[in-house]
Amino acid sequence: MADHGLLWAEFLENCKKQDLDEELIEKVFEYLMKHQYLPQGSRLGKHIELKRILEQTLEASK
Amino acid sequence: MRLKYLVLSDIGPFRGRHIFDFSSDDTRSGFAFFAKNGRGKTSIYNAMKWALFGKVRRKSKLVNDKVVEGALKPIVDEQDYDNMLMNYNAWQDDTPQSMSVLFVAEGDFGEIQVQRTASCNGMARSDKQMDILLSVSLNGKVFDGTEAEEEIGKVFPIELERFFFIDGEEVETYTTMMKSSTQGIIDDIKSILRLPSLTRGIEDLRSIKKTYSEAIDADNIQQQKDLKQGDKARTLHGQLMMIRKQISETEEEILRLRERKEEFDEKIKGVGELQTYADEKMRVDAQIEILGPAMKSNLETFIDDFSNAANILMWGKIKPKYEKTSEANDNLQNQRFEMDRIDGEIRKISKTIAEFESICDKCHQEVPNAEQFILEREKELKGLEVKRHDLKQASGADPIKLRAKLSALESFQPNHGSLERLERSYNAQRNLVSQLSNLHERQRNLSDHVSVDSAKEITQLAQKSARTDQALLKKEEELRNLKFKEDELDSKYKNARPSTSDSNKMDSVYQLRDTISRFIVAINDTVKSYSDKATEEVQQEASKVFLQLSNSPASFSGIRLTKQFKARIYGSDGRPVVGASSGMEVIMTLSIIDALRTVSRLDAPVFFDTPARSLDKDHKNGMLRYFWREDRSQFLIFAHSGEFTVDEIVNDEVAVFNKAWELLWPEDLEETCIHCWSENVEHVSKHERKCADCGKITDSRSRNTKEKEVVIHE
Numbered sequence: 001m002a003d004h005g006l007l008w009a010e011f012l013e014n015c016k017k018q019d020l021d022e023e024l025i026e027k028v029f030e031y032l033m034k035h036q037y038l039p040q041g042s043r044l045g046k047h048i049e050l051k052r053i054l055e056q057t058l059e060a061s062k
Numbered sequence: 063m064r065l066k067y068l069v070l071s072d073i074g075p076f077r078g079r080h081i082f083d084f085s086s087d088d089t090r091s092g093f094a095f096f097a098k099n100g101r102g103k104t105s106i107y108n109a110m111k112w113a114l115f116g117k118v119r120r121k122s123k124l125v126n127d128k129v130v131e132g133a134l135k136p137i138v139d140e141q142d143y144d145n146m147l148m149n150y151n152a153w154q155d156d157t158p159q160s161m162s163v164l165f166v167a168e169g170d171f172g173e174i175q176v177q178r179t180a181s182c183n184g185m186a187r188s189d190k191q192m193d194i195l196l197s198v199s200l201n202g203k204v205f206d207g208t209e210a211e212e213e214i215g216k217v218f219p220i221e222l223e224r225f226f227f228i229d230g231e232e233v234e235t236y237t238t239m240m241k242s243s244t245q246g247i248i249d250d251i252k253s254i255l256r257l258p259s260l261t262r263g264i265e266d267l268r269s270i271k272k273t274y275s276e277a278i279d280a281d282n283i284q285q286q287k288d289l290k291q292g293d294k295a296r297t298l299h300g301q302l303m304m305i306r307k308q309i310s311e312t313e314e315e316i317l318r319l320r321e322r323k324e325e326f327d328e329k330i331k332g333v334g335e336l337q338t339y340a341d342e343k344m345r346v347d348a349q350i351e352i353l354g355p356a357m358k359s360n361l362e363t364f365i366d367d368f369s370n371a372a373n374i375l376m377w378g379k380i381k382p383k384y385e386k387t388s389e390a391n392d393n394l395q396n397q398r399f400e401m402d403r404i405d406g407e408i409r410k411i412s413k414t415i416a417e418f419e420s421i422c423d424k425c426h427q428e429v430p431n432a433e434q435f436i437l438e439r440e441k442e443l444k445g446l447e448v449k450r451h452d453l454k455q456a457s458g459a460d461p462i463k464l465r466a467k468l469s470a471l472e473s474f475q476p477n478h479g480s481l482e483r484l485e486r487s488y489n490a491q492r493n494l495v496s497q498l499s500n501l502h503e504r505q506r507n508l509s510d511h512v513s514v515d516s517a518k519e520i521t522q523l524a525q526k527s528a529r530t531d532q533a534l535l536k537k538e539e540e541l542r543n544l545k546f547k548e549d550e551l552d553s554k555y556k557n558a559r560p561s562t563s564d565s566n567k568m569d570s571v572y573q574l575r576d577t578i579s580r581f582i583v584a585i586n587d588t589v590k591s592y593s594d595k596a597t598e599e600v601q602q603e604a605s606k607v608f609l610q611l612s613n614s615p616a617s618f619s620g621i622r623l624t625k626q627f628k629a630r631i632y633g634s635d636g637r638p639v640v641g642a643s644s645g646m647e648v649i650m651t652l653s654i655i656d657a658l659r660t661v662s663r664l665d666a667p668v669f670f671d672t673p674a675r676s677l678d679k680d681h682k683n684g685m686l687r688y689f690w691r692e693d694r695s696q697f698l699i700f701a702h703s704g705e706f707t708v709d710e711i712v713n714d715e716v717a718v719f720n721k722a723w724e725l726l727w728p729e730d731l732e733e734t735c736i737h738c739w740s741e742n743v744e745h746v747s748k749h750e751r752k753c754a755d756c757g758k759i760t761d762s763r764s765r766n767t768k769e770k771e772v773v774i775h776e
Contacts, residue, residue, distance in 0.1 A: 005661070005662075005663045006592065006595055006596055006599060006661060007255075007256055007259075007588075007592055007596070007662070007663075010588045010591050010592040010595065011260075011584070011585070011588045011592070013591075014584040014585070014587040014588045014591065015580075015581065015584040015588075017584065017587070018580035018581070018583055018584045019580070020577065020580055020581065020584065024577070028263075028581060031263075032259045032260065032262075032263040033256070033259060034216065035216075035259075035262070035266075036219075036256055036258060036259030036262070037215050037216070037219030037220075037221055037222075037253075037258070037259075038212065038215060038262070039262075040262060040265060042212070043262065043265070043266055044269075046266065047266055047269055047270055050266050050267070050270060051270050051273075054270070054574055054577060054578065055570070055574065058570065058573060058574060058577065059570070
């Protein structure tokens with residue numbers, strides 16, 4: 001993962017406070033960074049990607 | 063992102079193709095373009111913007127503290143030639159017409175090549191008549207259209223434009239925006255700090271959460287419907303859960319028993335040697351036990367056989383006498399038989415003699431040699447009588463006495479095979495005694511190895527292992543029965559359960575919705591905490607840069623930023639600086655921009671057009687020294703002759719750039735060829751000079767720019 005410095009540190013800390021799995025946190029963060037500049041109107045297709053990340057990671061953790 | 067090549071074709075004053083090579087082993091970040099006005103500094107700056115974003119705006123303005131974006135710059139413009147992006151000559155002379163920008167860059171993402179082309183088959187009178195083609199190749203994978211725009215957006219988003227394309231003429235506008243904290247700058251700062259990644263992420267998550275919530279709502283409605291018909295299913299489910307609990311317990315019990323058995327087996331294995339001795343002892347004991355009755359039986363036979371032993375022993379002595387007597391008896395018998403035979407012969411011959419007549423009965427004639435015949439018979443008779451007499455003389459013994467003696471001797475003769483039987487039973491008995499003796503010896507030896515206690519322990523362990531085995535078999539049987547019941551109940555439950563609700567799936571949906579909710583909370587918290595901390599970090603970093611760029615650092619403590627990113631310079635007395643110079647404020651703005659890039663970890667080249675417009679010499683040189691360092695993001699300046707000249711920066715020792723170019727028109731060079739930079743030229747007319755080296759003509763009226771790389775001779 002690219003160096004995102006403070007943003008990643010804060011995100012990780014706040015996600016951990018919510019008892020979220022670190023692997024999932026990292027994947028969600030990667031998704032956020034990958035599409036960070038994609039405007040809201042163009043993001044609909046990307047939701048599926050995020051949904052898949054969530055579902056697959058949770059399924060794998062069972 | 064690091065720019066490697068930039069290729070311009072028919073853009074601004076650049077007629078034809080012009081290649082700028084930024085690649086080098088030098089790690090310094092500085093690049094520079096030096097030129098007088100109109101030579102194409104801003105055209106290069108705009109060409110990069112156009113390649114990345116597909117549009118170039120005129121400068122924005124501040125009207126009543128509000129940013130008013132400039133209008134779009136056209137590719138071609140019949141009304142305003144100076145304002146268009148395309149090269150005028152190409153537009154006027156070429157058919158078809160084309161303008162293109164290509165650049166190659168590399169970064170964390172790999173290598174990207176972007177080419178944007180505007181073309182028209184005829185003479186384009188407006189941009190609407192131009193075909194715009196975008197092609198992006200990312201690590202060899204080619205994209206076009208919207209996909210290509212998206213790929214560029216990932217590498218260099220338009221939201222960052224303000225912080226990476228800095229127009230010196232606009233810095234003062236930035237400064238005003240930062241001082242007054244206008245919404246435009248706040249949004250841009252949030253962008254560079256990547257806050258939209260979080261806020262947009264929240265929207266994405268909310269959108270996904272909504273689909274899960276809808277699924278949950280639909281399921282709840284269905285469950286309510288199912289509730290009425292679900293009593294049976296619930297009962298079965300309860301039973302199923304009970305059975306599953308029992309299965310779980312039984313499985314645990316089996317596990318425990320297996321562990322226990324393994325423990326016993328392990329212990330038995332541990333006393334393995336003793337076990338061997340114990341087994342051997344058991345075998346010896348068993349053999350001794352079997353040998354006892356065998357010996358008793360054999361002893362009886364032996365005793366029985368031994369009763370003939372006296373006879374056998376006596377017979378050993380008597381037997382020769384018996385055999386002799388028997389022989390004598392046999393001889394006597396033979397003599398008697400011979401005598402009887404001789405007596406029969408004598409009688410027969412006597413009769414023949416007595417009855418013999420010398421006349422034949424039949425023929426009544428005298429028998430020839432009759433006398434001779436009688437004489438021979440009488441001689442024969444006499445011989446027999448002598449033989450009989452001899453035999454009688456030879457057998458002097460009394461046959462009756464001899465038979466009595468023989469009979470008496472015979473009474474001592476043992477039964478037939480008695481001796482062999484006696485020998486056999488004796489040998490057998492001896493063997494048995496020997497075996498028993500050996501076994502007793504072995505038993506004693508084994509007893510030395512296997513104490514009574516350890517043998518008992520082994521026996522107990524074996525018994526426990528066997529008992530555990532039995533318990534295990536019983537539990538396994540129970541488990542089979544329970545699983546059979548479970549299958550039965552599960553099948554019944556599935557049939558009875560409303561088919562519309564998949565509890566596993568719904569569990570996952572609830573879990574996903576919960577996870578998303580937690581992510582939303584975490585991201586909201588991050589937006590707050592990160593904004594505060596990032597502002598703090600930007601403030602610290604900007605102050606550091608500001609003090610470094612300032613020509614009187616002792617007078618200032620740095621820059622302070624409010625939560626709304628309102629910026630202010632503070633003096634070393636802790637008070638805000640009132641009436642700061644415009645140069646100071648520009649340095650403040652540049653410091654904040656640089657700090658924002660540092661904090662957000664964004665690595666992209668900075669394009670700075672007319673960088674030193676409002677700066678004095680110290681600030682100008684300070685800026686170059688700061689930004690033109692090693693291992694920073696590339697920093698490209700587009701300086702006009704009033705700001706920097708090559709000679710100036712060489713003299714001021716700030717020519718620490720990686721590469722630099724001068725952008726020139728023919729009129730900038732009096733005695734030099736614009737094509738090959740040779741000074742071996744000859745004026746052939748008022749405006750033209752011919753190069754003796756390349757043979758080309760340089761027309762001093764031409765406004766086509768040519769780039770010349772600056773070489774610093776150290």
